[in-house]
Amino acid sequence: MWGISYWAVPIFSSLVWLAMLIAMLTTWSVQGSPHYPSMDPNQRIAYISDVGAQGLKPLFIAMSAVTVVSLDLAFVLERWLRHKGKLTPNTSFWQKFYSVCSIIASIAGAAGLILLSIFDTLRHPHLHDGFLVLFIGGYIISAIFICWEYQRLGIHFREHSILRYSFWIKLTFILVELALAIAFGVTQNQKKYNAAAVLEWTISFIFFFYVLSFFIDFMPAVRSKHHQSRETEMDMAEQGGMPMGDGAANDGQYFRGNTNGHANGTNGYANANGHTNGHANGYTNGNGYTNGNGYTNGFSNGASGPGHIPKPADSAPLPSRNF
Template identity: 35%
Template sequence: MFHVPERYYHWSYVWIPIITGFVWYGTLWAMLITWLAQGRPRYVSQDGRIAYISDRYLRHSGRLLPHMRRREKVFSTLAVLGAFMGGCGLILLSIFDTKRYTSAHRAFLLVFMIGVALSAIFTIIEYHWIKKDFTFARELRIAYWAKGIIAGTLIILSIAFAVTLYEATDAGAVLEWLIAMLFTSYIWTYFYDLHQSKGVRKGELSEYKMRQPNIA
């Protein structure tokens, strides 16, 4: 029977954020390059000169630092729900185009952005509390600050985008592209998170063992 060395176990999932990020990033560049190559055509739904984009298992299996209190589990669940909400918004805004269903498209865009923002906020809060329990974990602090800085920047840019969407369409288009590109970086931070499980056996970092560090 084929046996995969334990040091390679994490490879089956640790690359998912990297692949996802490249697919997202590649899609954005393909859309942008196509628009530029066509001579920057003005779409029927376009107001300004620039076109808008629109024309958790490892922690619970003991391979990442565990939740030590109920509050981390609550924030983890809320983060998943926020991500689900954002995913639904993204699917629906791609179905309802901005020309024929302008109001619906913008509403689902808002749902997507709010869902992703809530997921990021709850994830950062979750990491904040885990970080307090494991002050020695340098990797966890790096992940916490990286997510916090990127998510904070995205939220600020999203607020600016919401304002310029109606007041300055070209600026709004630039911000939308910038937000989408920067979102790739947020996705890639999860590669760093998952990579921390490298070489860690299942159950090695379980809550029970972390509460009783003398257990072999």
């Protein structure tokens, strides 16, 4: 059950973000692309913040918070899985340091998004712009540290191609989002608000794919969980097929855990009360094989172990020497 929830966290987070964007864009379009009070007089395309500052503000706040909180939970969960060895473990202090830095930066980015949704662009334009920078910058810095960690992990675990794929996906996100963020800032300063609005929507949709990409990172943990569960089921079936005991019915009776049985059987042969005393008493004391301390005692001791060795047939009696 927990194996499924590993990758469900980033998928859930990305779908919430996508649903919010679609709901806001659809609402603005269905309303006839209105010109909101927060928009510039020459602006025809609304920013996400313009739509969020109107009637959809509760939706904007709630879904933004759910998205970034669940995404940051994915960062923390990934760190925990690496610590537990369910994902490829960190091999140095610096890898752990990069991971912790990415979590801290993502928390800063999450705070930026939640605060910019609360302090909307209509009533708090300067605070809103500052928190927007914190949001975009926080997650770009977080992605940089993640790439740094994955690059070092990929050197030590070259056999895990998934680390390479994840590294390139996140590096692509960094380069594209950084370029778009710079272009957004330039067009905003040049008062090209329509172009800036298009860039903002583009940045937001690319962020959806970035969040979604984290489910790839959890796939090894899911496969590991399934593999361990399968092995456990096979062991239980193997042991449950017949009662486990010390007798010959045990699986692998002569090779697994039954050394004592054969050792005891061997002791039955090697016991001084066995063949040695039996023959000695038989020939020396004149009691022959009627002496109970002969073969009988020897094989009785051997049979005491879990690996019971059957008593061999008695030898033919020797001719009597009493006449």
